[in-house]
Amino acid sequence: MKTAITTTAALVSISLLAACGGGSSGELEPQMASFSLGVSDAPVNGAKAVMVCFSEIELTGNGVGSQSFTIGDDDVAAEANDNCRDGQGNLLPNTRGIDLLLLDGAKSEALITGAEFAAGNYGQLRLEIAEGSYVELEDGMREPLRVPSNELKLGGVTLSAGGTFNYTLEFDLRKAMVNPPGQDGYLLKPTGLRLVDNSEVGHLEGQVDEGLLITNSCTVAPADASLPVATVYLYQGADRPLAELSDNGGNNTYQPYASTNVYFDGVSEYNYSIGFIEADMYTAALSCDVADDPEQADAIEFLQAQNVTIAASATAVTLDFTE
Incomplete structure (x- = not known):
């Protein structure tokens, strides 16, 4: 995991006029809140x-105009970041490049920390994505990664006066990243992105028995440990029937809340993890089918499912799949 970059936004100055007795008016100090945003990923x-x-980063819909924070507008965030460049190889100013694949499970990287915004109920959070984003394939080739209108639009947040709020944007790339036929490169869609309050989420991790994989003719002990051997899907609610579970592009009764890969550790264990899950009851289901096109229904066979309760905690819940 990369070292988190800490940023501090300039205070947003808002003057509010209030009537006082015989027509006089006074200038009130704006009520502020501290806002931090990190990013994480499912592989x-x-x-x-x-x-x-x-x-x-922009917050909109508070009745006082949009509040924005530009990467690099303060001294700390202006530290060099050479991950984002234009087509000619020139460094793009005011950008922060983050490799999402380094941030699986409960790992995250700070995008902004302790930025001061006017308190209020914001209807939408928007992330502007610069050119220079890319996908590096397994053969080393790089393909451009685009975002519709260069902007990701997410749900809103409520920032109460004097409060400190920490949010994480979880990128479920198995849902969000597609490779449209006939188009150049990859497309990143808001589908599968979750903006969560860190005080209201937990994490899930576990192992899959090798015997269970062997019994079901799944891949075991691959020579390349970066290749997944199975997948774990998570569905909101308990006791979801296997026959009614959908893959990321399917239309069965229950759609995945999140999904992740199971990897061989190169020795004897098969591990998985899902981070930043809203506290609730879930059904976790295991499949040895690793291909899942988010644009269409795939033939996914689920081997077994278990109920799991996720509590708001920094400590991950452990759920293993055994024979």
Whole structure:
């Protein structure tokens, strides 16, 4: 995991006029809140790196105009970041490049930390994505990564006066990243992105028995440990029937809340992890089918499912799949 970059936004100055007695008025100090935003990821097949270049964070819909934070507008964030470059190889100013594939499970990287925004109920958070984003494939080739209108639009946040708020944007690339036929490179869609309050989430991790994989003719002990051997899907609610579970592009009754790969550790264990899950009851299901096109229904066979309760905690819940 990369070292997190800490940024501090300039205070947003807002003057509010209030009537006082005989028509006099006074200037009130704006009520502020501290806001931090990190990013995390669930892995995707076929890529060695997924570099996303962030340039601006904007909160809108508070009744006082949009509040924005541009990467690099303060001294700390202006530290060199050579991950984002234009087509001629020139460094793009005011960008922060983050390789999402380094941030699986409960790992995250700070995009902004302790930025001061006017308190209020914001209807939408927008992330401006700069050119220079790319996907590095397993053969070393790089393909451009695009975002519709160069902007990711997410749900809103409520920032109460004087509060400190920490959010994480979880990129479920198995849902969000597609390779449209006939188009150049990859497309990153808001589908599968979750903006969560860190005080309301937990994490899930576990292992899969090798015997279970062997019994079901799944891949075991691959020579290349970067290749997944199975997948774990997570569905909101308990006791979801296997026959009614959908893959990321399917239309069965229950759609995945999240999904991730199971990897061989090169010795004896098969591990998986899913991070930043909203506290709730879930059904976790295991499959040895690792191909899942988010644009269409795939023939996914689920081997077994278990209920799991995720509590708001920094400590991950352990759930193993055994014979």
